[in-house]
Amino acid sequence: MNIAYYPGCTLKTTAKEFDISTRASTKALGINLVELPRWNCCGTVHALAKDDVMHHLAPLRNLLRVEEAQQSGIVDEKRVVALCAMCYNTLKRSNQAFNADSDKAGKVRESMNNEASVYSGQVEVEHLFETLRTFGWDKVQARVSKPLKGLKVAPYYGCLLLRPRGIGIDNADNPRVFEDLLKALGADVVEFGYKQKCCGSYHTVHMVDVVADLSNRILTQAQAAGADIVATACPLCEFNLGNRQTAVAKKYPKFNGIPIVYFTQLMALAFGLGEDETALWMNKPDPRPLLREKGLI
Amino acid sequence: MVFIRGVSKKRYNIYSVIASEMSSEKQGLFIYPNPGNKVFRDRVKELSGEKVELCFQCGACSSGCPMTQEMDYLPSKVIRMVQLGLEEALESKTIWVCTTCFNCEVRCPRGIDIANVMESLRQLVLRKKYDRVALNDLSDEQLRELPQVAIISSLRKLTA
Amino acid sequence: MTENDIKMVTIYVMGKKQRVPADLTIMKAMEYAGHQFRRGAGCRGGFCGACATVYRKRGSYKLQGALACQKIVEDGMIIAQIPFSPQEKVTYKINELKAEANTFLEYYPEIARCLACNTCTKACPQDIMVMDYVQAALRGDVAQAAKISFDCLGCGLCAMRCPAEIVPYNIGQLARRLESKYLEGPTEQVLKMCEEVRAGKFDAEIEEMKKMDKATIAKKYNTREMKIK
Numbered sequence: 276m277n278i279a280y281y282p283g284c285t286l287k288t289t290a291k292e293f294d295i296s297t298r299a300s301t302k303a304l305g306i307n308l309v310e311l312p313r314w315n316c317c318g319t320v321h322a323l324a325k326d327d328v329m330h331h332l333a334p335l336r337n338l339l340r341v342e343e344a345q346q347s348g349i350v351d352e353k354r355v356v357a358l359c360a361m362c363y364n365t366l367k368r369s370n371q372a373f374n375a376d377s378d379k380a381g382k383v384r385e386s387m388n389n390e391a392s393v394y395s396g397q398v399e400v401e402h403l404f405e406t407l408r409t410f411g412w413d414k415v416q417a418r419v420s421k422p423l424k425g426l427k428v429a430p431y432y433g434c435l436l437l438r439p440r441g442i443g444i445d446n447a448d449n450p451r452v453f454e455d456l457l458k459a460l461g462a463d464v465v466e467f468g469y470k471q472k473c474c475g476s477y478h479t480v481h482m483v484d485v486v487a488d489l490s491n492r493i494l495t496q497a498q499a500a501g502a503d504i505v506a507t508a509c510p511l512c513e514f515n516l517g518n519r520q521t522a523v524a525k526k527y528p529k530f531n532g533i534p535i536v537y538f539t540q541l542m543a544l545a546f547g548l549g550e551d552e553t554a555l556w557m558n559k560p561d562p563r564p565l566l567r568e569k570g571l572i
Numbered sequence: 573m574v575f576i577r578g579v580s581k582k583r584y585n586i587y588s589v590i591a592s593e594m595s596s597e598k599q600g601l602f603i604y605p606n607p608g609n610k611v612f613r614d615r616v617k618e619l620s621g622e623k624v625e626l627c628f629q630c631g632a633c634s635s636g637c638p639m640t641q642e643m644d645y646l647p648s649k650v651i652r653m654v655q656l657g658l659e660e661a662l663e664s665k666t667i668w669v670c671t672t673c674f675n676c677e678v679r680c681p682r683g684i685d686i687a688n689v690m691e692s693l694r695q696l697v698l699r700k701k702y703d704r705v706a707l708n709d710l711s712d713e714q715l716r717e718l719p720q721v722a723i724i725s726s727l728r729k730l731t732a
Numbered sequence: 733m734t735e736n737d738i739k740m741v742t743i744y745v746m747g748k749k750q751r752v753p754a755d756l757t758i759m760k761a762m763e764y765a766g767h768q769f770r771r772g773a774g775c776r777g778g779f780c781g782a783c784a785t786v787y788r789k790r791g792s793y794k795l796q797g798a799l800a801c802q803k804i805v806e807d808g809m810i811i812a813q814i815p816f817s818p819q820e821k822v823t824y825k826i827n828e829l830k831a832e833a834n835t836f837l838e839y840y841p842e843i844a845r846c847l848a849c850n851t852c853t854k855a856c857p858q859d860i861m862v863m864d865y866v867q868a869a870l871r872g873d874v875a876q877a878a879k880i881s882f883d884c885l886g887c888g889l890c891a892m893r894c895p896a897e898i899v900p901y902n903i904g905q906l907a908r909r910l911e912s913k914y915l916e917g918p919t920e921q922v923l924k925m926c927e928e929v930r931a932g933k934f935d936a937e938i939e940e941m942k943k944m945d946k947a948t949i950a951k952k953y954n955t956r957e958m959k960i961k
Contacts (some may be wrong), residue, residue: 283721284720284721284724284833284870284871285719285720285721287833287871287872287873288719288720288832288833288834288871288872289718289719289720289834290719313864314867315846315848315863315864315867316720316724316846316848316867316870316871318724318728318847318848319721319724319725319728320672320725320728320729322728323620323672323685323687323688323691323692324619324620324691324692324695325618325619325620325621326618326619329847329849329895330728330847332847332848332849332850333846333847333848333849336848336850359721361721361725386849386850387850389850389853389854434671434673434674434675435673435674437678438673438674438675438677438678439674439677439678439685439687440677440678447678448678471675472638472675473638473639473671473673473675475638475671476671476672476673476722476725477671477722477725477726477729477730478669478671478726479718479722479726480705480710480714480718480722480723480726481705481709481710481726481730482642482669485639485642485669488641489638510719510721511719511721511722511725514718514719514722518717707841707842710841712838715834715837715838715841716834716837716838720833720837720844720870723837723841723844724844724845727844727845728845731845
């Protein structure tokens with residue numbers, strides 16, 4: 276079955292390892308993700324103001340593309356899988372707003388009236404975690420050829436996968452989906468209290484100091500809980516917790532670095548896929564020395 | 573009707589406390605802000621769609637907020653200011669420091685989306701052609717290094 | 733032939749009502765009405781983008797864009813010209829750039845503000861999918877951005893209407909330059925030709941031509957063999 280895949284801008288540029296490992300690991304599971312033709316930037320954040328129509332055009336146009344793709348047979352269902360947590364949140368929220376407010380829906384349709392078709396509101400937006408959950412953890416486990424034994428992984432959810440209520444893919448206070456995946460991959464799951472605390476998000480552009488503080492808190496807590504490595508599902512979190520470690524180290528001299536990976540990279544690793552599929556050379560800081568030490572590569 | 577005029581210790585406006593004896597059901601103490609600020613309160617409610625009057629100041633939102641150390645007013649205080657129609661909320665650092673992480677939204681026992689209210693306050697300022705982040709201040713190196721999701725979301729939230 | 737025999741239409745040029753023949757282009761109609769073009773006219777052939785025009789038609793709220801030298805007048809057109817749209821073409825050294833998304837973000841960071849609202853596409857008089865090529869550049873798909881923006885004249889109508897204040901044709905131009913320099917590969921025929929010239933293959937013919945008179949050259953030119961691959 277072909278499912279529509281929405282990568283988002285960042286997965287095509289600075290977070291290519293997320294895209295590469297996703298395609299490889301889902302293919303290994305027999306889940307066929309087809310990149311949405313003619314997709315556009317989703318806008319990354321949901322426009323909360325009630326009178327806003329313009330900022331919903333970008334996400335809803337993508338959902339229209341999903342319908343077009345389904346009608347022309349490129350994909351089999353009116354469903355789209357997003358990987359970036361921010362894209363997922365934005366697409367889903369705009370979809371909900373469109374379906375809840377017929378007035379706004381009318382204005383959006385009017386603004387998109389030079390498109391070949393009209394958006395019906397019937398597309399389902401899901402995150403890959405949900406797809407895998409439906410697919411079945413036992414089936415994921417069955418595909419594992421190199422269990423991540425001895426690797427202590429701290430799952431970092433971030434904010435937008437779990438919040439707000441009604442959009443989150445799991446219980447915001449006690450989510451299990453990431454932990455379930457890591458267990459299926461054979462890793463040791465490390466529980467720590469900061470797994471859903473914000474990393475600072477877009478403040479990394481002009482308030483790097485603040486991001487350094489928040490990242491420091493999250494990472495030192497993960498380390499204190501015994502983690503070797505932190506796994507994440509959002510390219511902005513990965514940047515704030517990964518690349519920004521240089522800023523953290525500058526502000527907090529006692530900080531010891533810890534590698535960050537995307538959950539799909541761990542999947543690709545556990546499925547025994549090669550270097551080109553796990554794309555581990557792109558992560559900053561480099562997780563390969565740790566993984567070599569653990570005998571996983 | 574009994575009028576009591578008072579001035580708060582902080583730099584808030586003069587407010588009137590009116591004890592109403594209109595009817596037995598309506599008996600009680602009403603604190604009215606200066607009439608002009610009602611427009612501000614109503615505009616925030618309209619823009620966000622949130623029922624800010626439901627807030628009873630429990631502080632759960634402030635306790636879960638990751639950015640409080642950078643704020644001048646706690647999130648719960650900002651909601652109070654909106655309730656009272658105090659436009660000082662627009663001059664706070666708080667609204668710009670919010671990361672829209674929605675931790676407040678999931679915790680609020682009355683179902684208020686505080687992050688949404690913060691966004692409305694930002695919008696009221698941004699729509700007057702104010703930019704919090706200047707594109708021109710970003711160096712070439714930053715533009716090369718930052719992931720697109722960061723640049724785009726920052727511009728969406730913090731520029732006009 | 734008097735004006736009574738020709739079909740006439742009513743147009744409004746910058747607010748002033750004019751009666752003009754129905755089969756003229758906007759540019760010719762404006763000149764018929766007495767306007768002299770000092771700016772906003774160039775090749776008059778739909779290629780240079782100088783004559784960007786916006787118009788509405790009486791009874792319709794829609795704001796449309798056109799090239800004055802190409803668009804035929806219609807009854808009820810309310811016309812204004814935009815001979816120049818303000819924009820800054822950033823200086824860059826093409827030899828030092830990379831064909832990737834971050835290049836666009838570095839020189840034109842406002843591209844991150846694109847709302848995918850499609851207003852630019854609606855404004856384009858060349859029917860180019862402007863939003864698509866801006867989004868392609870944002871995605872890092874330089875080849876696609878170059879391909880879609882190929883017919884762009886830089887008339888400026890999209891830039892005037894963009895709510896995010898992006899100048900799309902600068903993006904298209906950068907995309908095409910990057911594509912041809914880094915992605916397309918060297919132009920084999922041109923390089924081969926240059927080698928042949930350097931080797932002296934055409935020296936004898938050039939010497940002969942230098943001695944010819946004008947009439948002979950003209951005849952040779954008009955009967956030349958055209959090799960189009």
